[in-house]
Amino acid sequence: MCSHSAPKDRSVPDFQQSALIIVDVQNDFLPGGALAVPDGNEVIAPVNILSGMGFAAVIATQDWHPADHCSFTTQDGPWPVHCIAASTGADFPSALHLRPVSHIIHKGMAQDRDSYSAFFDNDHETSTGLDHLLHGLKVSHVVVCGLALDFCVAATARDAMRCGFRTDIALEACRGITSDQAPLLHDLQTQGVGLIKNI
Numbered sequence: 001m002c003s004h005s006a007p008k009d010r011s012v013p014d015f016q017q018s019a020l021i022i023v024d025v026q027n028d029f030l031p032g033g034a035l036a037v038p039d040g041n042e043v044i045a046p047v048n049i050l051s052g053m054g055f056a057a058v059i060a061t062q063d064w065h066p067a068d069h070c071s072f073t074t075q076d077g078p079w080p081v082h083c084i085a086a087s088t089g090a091d092f093p094s095a096l097h098l099r100p101v102s103h104i105i106h107k108g109m110a111q112d113r114d115s116y117s118a119f120f121d122n123d124h125e126t127s128t129g130l131d132h133l134l135h136g137l138k139v140s141h142v143v144v145c146g147l148a149l150d151f152c153v154a155a156t157a158r159d160a161m162r163c164g165f166r167t168d169i170a171l172e173a174c175r176g177i178t179s180d181q182a183p184l185l186h187d188l189q190t191q192g193v194g195l196i197k198n199i
């Protein structure tokens with residue numbers, strides 16, 4: 001077997017050009033938290049395995065809202081109060097390995113708009129800077145994992161595709177809020193997102 005053959009599409013990625021994006025693995029999204037994702041705690045072990053695999057960058061996002069954020073039911077928004085900036089609920093869970101994390105991105109900091117994606121606010125106008133950061137690091141491929149699969153993970157994967165990155169979601173290291181994820185996963189695949197079923 002020739003070990004120097006050109007890699008095929010969807011081959012094992014070159015970690016030198018790959019970043020892991022850990023989306024919103026925060027206390028408020030775990031069981032017992034303010035906006036608990038069912039079985040959200042089950043992502044921690046697979047995320048820890050992924051983050052130790054040698055990615056060129058490991059980005060961890062934190063939902064980081066002001067106390068009067070527009071997404072809160074107290075402001076007629078859709079979500080219970082969660083992830084107030086610098087609160088315990090916004091903290092990373094203690095079991096999450098932080099040593100491999102190279103960059104932390106805060107999102108949802110503006111009072112008047114939400115930011116599901118790690119790249120842009122939901123208005124698609126304001127960038128978190130992650131796009132430029134990754135391009136500057138010569139990253140061409142991202143693997144996305146975390147919470148919640150059907151909101152912030154999906155939005156991050158869609159934006160990563162728009163920004164020109166080869167994009168995969170590590171499904172074992174994700175949990176969603178809605179019970180039937182099949183339509184969402186099909187939609188993401190249609191948009192070119194790869195699904196990694198086993199780490």
Ligand code: VGL
Nearest residue numbers: 024063079147148151152
């Ligand atoms: C999220 C709803 C509100 C998430 C964040 O991380 O998926 N969902 N804020």
Ligand code: ZN
Nearest residue numbers: 063071083108
């Ligand atoms: Zn939020």
